[in-house]
Amino acid sequence: xxxxxxxxxxxxxxxxxxxxxxxxxxxxxxxxxxxxxxxxx
Numbered sequence: 001x002x003x004x005x006x007x008x009x010x011x012x013x014x015x016x017x018x019x020x021x022x023x024x025x026x027x028x029x030x031x032x033x034x035x036x037x038x039x040x041x
Contacts, residue, residue: 007015
């Protein structure tokens with residue numbers, strides 16, 4: 001049962017990769033919004 005509940009290292013890697021990509025996209029979006037705000041002023 002414990003082996004079934006455990007996530008494989010490959011699945012952990014893929015999940016972490018997705019999280020990191022989401023963070024990067026959020027950072028880019030925030031930067032773009034900040035630049036647009038400065039340009040509007």
